[in-house]
Amino acid sequence: MRVAIAGAGSVGTAIASDLHANGHDVLVIERDPDLVDRIRADLDVTWVVADACEVSSLDAAGLATVDVVVAATGDDEDNLVVSLLAKQEFAVPRVVARVNHPKNQWLFTESWGVDVSVSTPQLLTALVEEAVSVGSLVRLLRFEGGTAHLVEVTLAEDSPAAGVDLAELGFPREATVVAVVRADRLVVPRGDTRLAVGDEVLALVTADAEEAVQQLLVGH
Numbered sequence: 001m002r003v004a005i006a007g008a009g010s011v012g013t014a015i016a017s018d019l020h021a022n023g024h025d026v027l028v029i030e031r032d033p034d035l036v037d038r039i040r041a042d043l044d045v046t047w048v049v050a051d052a053c054e055v056s057s058l059d060a061a062g063l064a065t066v067d068v069v070v071a072a073t074g075d076d077e078d079n080l081v082v083s084l085l086a087k088q089e090f091a092v093p094r095v096v097a098r099v100n101h102p103k104n105q106w107l108f109t110e111s112w113g114v115d116v117s118v119s120t121p122q123l124l125t126a127l128v129e130e131a132v133s134v135g136s137l138v139r140l141l142r143f144e145g146g147t148a149h150l151v152e153v154t155l156a157e158d159s160p161a162a163g164v165d166l167a168e169l170g171f172p173r174e175a176t177v178v179a180v181v182r183a184d185r186l187v188v189p190r191g192d193t194r195l196a197v198g199d200e201v202l203a204l205v206t207a208d209a210e211e212a213v214q215q216l217l218v219g220h
Contacts, residue, residue, distance in 0.1 A: 001025065004066040004092075006052035006082045007073035008035055011098060013043060015070055020045050029061055053081045055089055063090040071097040071114075076104045080112045087113025110147070117142060137214045140202075148206050150178075153217040155199045160219045162199075167191035169216050174209035178202050 001024045005012045008030035020026045026045040029052040030036050036047050050057035052073070063069065069086040071079035079097045086092040097112075099105050099119035108117035118141075141150040155162050161169055166177060166189055180187040181200035187193060195201065205213050214220075 001068065002066045003027070003068045003070065004029060004061065004063055004086075005070045005072055006030075006078070007071070007098075008032070008039060009072070009074055011074075012070070012072040013039060015072060016045050017043055027061060027066065029057070053078055053085070055085055058085055058090065063092065066090075066092055068092070068094045068096065071095070073098070074100055076100050076107070080107060080114075083108075083113040085113075137210070137218055148204055149210065151203055151205055151210070151213065153201045153203075153214075155195060155197050155201065155217065157197050158219060159195075159197065159217060160215075161195045161201075161217045162197045164195060165191065166193045166195065169195075171203075171216065172209040172212045175203055175205040175213050178204055 003019055003024055004027045005016050006029050008016075008028050012028060012030075016026045016028050020043070027048060028043075028045055029048045029050055031049065031051045033049045036049050040047055048057075048061045050061060052058060063086060069082065069092045071082040071086075073079055073082070076099065079099075083095045083097045086095050094115050095113050096116045096118065097108050097114045099108055099117050102119055102121050105117065105119050108114045136153070138152045139149050140152055142148070171177065177189045179202040180189050180193060180195065181202070182196065182198070201217060203213060
C-alpha cells in the first residue's frame with residue numbers, strides 16, 4: 001500500500017515509521033527543510049520538502065498514485081485543506097485526518113474529504129469508558145465523515161441479547177457485528193454465535209441505527 005503523510009512532527013513520523021516497518025511504501029511531505037534533514041537519516045522513506053496545502057506540491061509529489069493520505073500536521077486548518085485537496089483534486093480512496101483541537105471535530109467530515117478523523121482526547125475518553133462501562137454503548141471510532149461509528153457494548157446480566165443467537169437479534173441493515181471478545185478470546189461472529197453475559201460486542205453502525213442497536217444489546 002502506498003501512503004502519503006502530510007506533516008513530519010512526532011505524530012507523522014511515528015505513523016511513517018510504523019507503516020514502513022510493516023512493509024508499506026511511505027511518502028512524507030514536510031515544508032520545513034531543516035526538520036527533514038534531521039529526520040531523513042533515521043527514517044528510510046520517501047521525503048518531499050513542500051507545502052502539502054498547495055495543489056502543485058501534491059501533484060509533484062505524486063499524490064494521484066497513493067492509496068491513503070494521512071493529514072497529520074499540528075494545525076487543523078492545514079489538515080482540512082490537505083484532506084479536501086487529496087479527495088477532490090486527486091481522488092485518493094481513503095483520507096485520514098488528525099484533529100488537534102476537539103472543538104474542531106465537527107469540521108472533519110466528508111464535506112472536507114475526510115473519511116476517518118482521529119481526535120486523541122475523544123479516543124482516550126472512549127477507551128476509558130470502554131474499560132469501565134458494562135451495559136453501556138460506547139463510541140470508539142468514527143468513519144466515513146461521521147456517518148458510521150465503531151461502537152462497543154459489554155453485555156450486562158440484564159442485556160436482552162444475552163443467550164440469543166446473532167441471527168435472531170434482528171440487527172438493522174445499517175449495522176453489523178464485526179467481532180465478539182469473550183474471556184480475552186476473539187470470536188468471529190456468525191449467525192449462530194450465541195451471545196453471553198460479559199461478551200464485548202463490537203459493531204459498525206450508522207447514526208440512524210445506533211438507537212436500535214442500543215435497544216438490542218443494552219435494552220434501554
